[in-house]
Amino acid sequence: MIRRAGVGDFDRLREIEVAAGAAFRDVGMPHIADDAPPSDADLLAFVDAGAAWVSEVDGVVAAYLVAERVDGRVHVAQVSVDPAFRGLGLGAALIDHVDDGGGVTLTTFADVPWNAPYYRRIGFRVVEPTGGLREVVRREAEAGLDPATRVCMVRG
Structure with missing residues (x-):
């Protein structure tokens, strides 16, 4: 069952973010595994926007997705599944759920098996960042993500 997230889910x-992130240790990315999960303020912004x-x-929350609008499309800011x-x-069902027919974008690691290769399997393709996606990549770089390891993807 997919439903809107609320404050009681934070x-x-x-927990899901920490558990899902731990897998990054196995691919030599402990800095990603150790990244702090989203704050109440971060999550509340998505909930208040109706985008979580x-x-x-x-009856157990097993996965979540938060999104925003970028370049007129739904942009998956984060999707995480409890291992x-x-x-x-x-994860795919959540992405399908938010797809409003106008296309879905996301940014992800190019070479991590459950990132870009997975998204390709569910219909995404790599695109050059333009407009708002460039801004997303810039914010990610400010947060410590190396743009050389990331790709922008679109489906639809």
């Missing part, structure tokens, strides 16, 4: 969303969703499995629920298609 602790669980952070969770996927539940048997205990990996392989159920929850």
